[in-house]
Amino acid sequence: MSLPRFHCPDRTLLVQGGELPREVAHHAVRVLRMGAGEELVxxxxxxxxxxTRIMTIEGSRVKVAAGSFDPVExxxxxxxxLIQGLCATEKMDWIxxxxxxxxxxxxxxxxxxxxVIRLKGEREARRLEHWHKVILSACAQCGRNRIPELRFFGTLYDCWAKLPASGLRLLLNPEGRPGGTDLAPPDGTVVLLVGPEGGLSATEINQAHQAGFVGGRVGPRILRTETAALAVLAALQSRCGDWGL
Known part of the structure; x- marks a missing residue:
């Protein structure tokens, strides 16, 4: 059984030991019921x-020993x-x-x-903070030691200027031609563009094609927005990534 994993941005604490951040301490002791002497990552x-391991627990204060570093990646x-068109909150979290x-x-x-969802000002900031926590939690669960980049763009046009110069740009379009998505090993970064529940508009699809996106419908069945990108990511990892299936 793998050890419980937590994100802690204070590298000095990780190296030298000390008091865990309050949120991490709460999760370890109050949620997972960990006790003194138990190990964690x-x-x-x-x-x-x-x-490392828990040294002492005093109320909400939890201290750990100096950590033993493992360079595993x-x-x-x-x-x-993944460029994901804004969709319902629970779907974005899942994706x-x-x-x-x-x-x-x-x-x-x-x-x-x-x-349907629109984010501006304080609402945008809160949502980004929430997504960041979702990403950190997923990293802790699956064993990743590097945090994926999270960005919010006001329009698709804003995305185009930040796209990698080389690689493959795939538009996942439920109204497109089946079999139009090329999953051959790419030379560079693969960029996936997925619309919200109602899909991208004809204008947005044309803009995407002008920005170098290719592709279409994935298979003979229409996939929901919360399924499309995940299915293609899985296929890519199997063919070109680190699954080795």
Whole structure:
């Protein structure tokens, strides 16, 4: 059975030991019911992880010993960016969580013409903070020691300027031609573009094609927005990533 894993951004604490952040301490002791002497793994998102153990528990204060560093990496050699059109909150959480487990390199959220959800100002900041926690939790669960990039763009146009210069740009379109998605090993980063529940508009699809995106419908069945990118990420990891199936 694997040890409980927690994200802790304070590398000094990981190296020297000390008091855990309040949220981590609460989860370890109050949720997982861990006690003094039990081992756990801490990672700061910069690579590698530290095995340590709980020294003392005094109320909400939990102290751990100096960590033993393990440089293990679990990142896929395949670089992938998911551009996800804003959809219902619970669906976005699911997509981001599972994409992290499937080894995605970066997660970009963007409103589209058919997005019901709109984020601005304080609401945008709260949602980004929430997604960041979803990503950290997924990393802790699946063993990743590097945190995927999270970005929010106001429009699809804003995304185009930040796209990698080389690689494969795939548009997953339920109204497109079946079999139009090429999953051959890419030379560079694979960028996946997925619309919200109602899909991308004809104008947005044309814009995507002008930005170099190719592809279409994945298989003979229509996949939901929370299924499409995850299915393709899984296929890519199997063919070009680190699954070795």
């Amino acid at each position: 801490l990672f700061d998102g910069q690579g590698g992880e530290f095995c 679990r990142e896929s050699p395949l670089r992938t960016i 981001f969580q599972k994409a992290v487990e499937l080894g995605v390199t970066a997660l970009w959220a963007v409103p589209t013409e058919r997005s």
